[in-house]
Amino acid sequence: MIKTIETILVDVPTIRPHKLSVAIMNAQTLVLVRVVCGDGIEGWGEATTIGGLSYGEESPESIKTNIDTHIAPLLLGMDASQVGKAMAKIRKIIQGNRFAKCAIETALLDAQARRLKIPLSELLGGRVRDALPVAWTLASGDTSKDIAEAEKMLALRRHRIFKLKIGLRSVADDVAHVLTIKKALGDDVSVRVDVNQAWSELDAVNGIAALEAGGIDLIEQPIRADNKAGLARLASRFSVALMADESLHGPLDAFDLATIAGADVFAVKITQSGGLIPAIQVATVAQLAGIGLYGGTMLEGGVGTAASAHVFSTFSDLSYGTELFGPLLLTEEVLVEPLVYKDFMLQVPNKPGLGVEIDREKLNFLRRK
Numbered sequence: 001m002i003k004t005i006e007t008i009l010v011d012v013p014t015i016r017p018h019k020l021s022v023a024i025m026n027a028q029t030l031v032l033v034r035v036v037c038g039d040g041i042e043g044w045g046e047a048t049t050i051g052g053l054s055y056g057e058e059s060p061e062s063i064k065t066n067i068d069t070h071i072a073p074l075l076l077g078m079d080a081s082q083v084g085k086a087m088a089k090i091r092k093i094i095q096g097n098r099f100a101k102c103a104i105e106t107a108l109l110d111a112q113a114r115r116l117k118i119p120l121s122e123l124l125g126g127r128v129r130d131a132l133p134v135a136w137t138l139a140s141g142d143t144s145k146d147i148a149e150a151e152k153m154l155a156l157r158r159h160r161i162f163k164l165k166i167g168l169r170s171v172a173d174d175v176a177h178v179l180t181i182k183k184a185l186g187d188d189v190s191v192r193v194d195v196n197q198a199w200s201e202l203d204a205v206n207g208i209a210a211l212e213a214g215g216i217d218l219i220e221q222p223i224r225a226d227n228k229a230g231l232a233r234l235a236s237r238f239s240v241a242l243m244a245d246e247s248l249h250g251p252l253d254a255f256d257l258a259t260i261a262g263a264d265v266f267a268v269k270i271t272q273s274g275g276l277i278p279a280i281q282v283a284t285v286a287q288l289a290g291i292g293l294y295g296g297t298m299l300e301g302g303v304g305t306a307a308s309a310h311v312f313s314t315f316s317d318l319s320y321g322t323e324l325f326g327p328l329l330l331t332e333e334v335l336v337e338p339l340v341y342k343d344f345m346l347q348v349p350n351k352p353g354l355g356v357e358i359d360r361e362k363l364n365f366l367r368r369k
């Protein structure tokens with residue numbers, strides 16, 4: 001039986017300012033959900049977003065209010081071992097609120113996998129890999145600081161794929177910044193950009209042409225999320241891979257984009273998809289349509305990152321790797337044992353459920369009072 005559902009906000013400073021075209025982050029608000037079941041088993045989920053309401057339509061505070069007020073009461077007393085029925089009820093009655101739904105589904109699946117004493121990946125069809133390549137985002141806003149940061153990550157053998165956040169400055173300044181970094185890091189390092197919707201379609205035509213000529217590997221969400229036809233025009237115009245991120249709010253968007261050949265790659269995010277099962281559906285659409293896969297993040301902490309890792313470990317194709325570095329951008333760890341990053345890869349946890357434990361004392365200290 002589902003006994004209690006609690007939503008906890010945790011404010012954690014980042015290790016440095018993280019500059020996106022839509023927000024400059026100096027801290028991240030983790031949104032954690034704890035489900036306690038009648039058999040004593042506990043499950044955890046996460047609904048963290050970026051930049052309050054500047055990235056997505058749900059803020060940390062609205063997610064907490066909507067779970068506490070509208071979603072939890074629908075679930076209390078239901079059979080905790082019937083996750084499908086619980087989520088079907090929520091998906092029928094609750095409109096939107098993909099992040100909240102994702103956290104609830106994660107917590108219920110974590111509890112159920114613990115009950116069955118299997119890693120979450122095995123409840124999702126089974127992992128095909130135990131470790132995932134992890135990109136790092138360079139977003140200090142300063143070219144030489146970004147180069148130094150990338151060189152440090154290469155020396156630590158932590159990351160060899162770098163995603164550069166652009167779109168705050170002019171196209172010409174951004175292109176110069178990216179190509180200086182690409183030159184400094186050399187041919188063996190993959191350099192990609194994320195514009196976070198900042199460009200007009202004409203900006204994108206000019207910007208992508210220059211980036212493609214300079215050896216950039218991947219262009220993420222150059223134009224507005226709702227301009228899917230524009231994405232399709234850009235995808236057919238250029239040979240450099242074009243990735244949809246904000247345009248993908250779940251399986252229906254995936255289907256629409258696949259139908260119009262709107263992207264070469266999908267950034268799959270569990271929260272943006274509305275849960276772990278919908279994220280797998282997004283990936284399935286991609287694979288059926290011959291679209292490449294990338295495991296995305298909303299810069300979650302350990303819980304959401306572990307959940308994403310279990311999901312992505314089941315993808316048969318993951319040709320563009322992942323960006324599951326969220327916990328590494330934060331100054332505080334909420335897990336008893338941090339996730340393991342080594343040899344450029346994140347190790348997928350293999351204990352039951354998510355395979356991570358929350359440090360309760362630390363959480364009680366850090367949580368928003």
Ligand SMILES: O=C(O)C[C@H]1C=CC(=O)O1
Nearest residue numbers: 137194245297298299323
């Ligand atoms: O991809 C985004 O748009 C959001 C996020 C993921 C990595 C990062 O640095 O920002």
Ligand SMILES: [Mn+2]
Nearest residue numbers: 194220221245
């Ligand atoms: Mn993105």
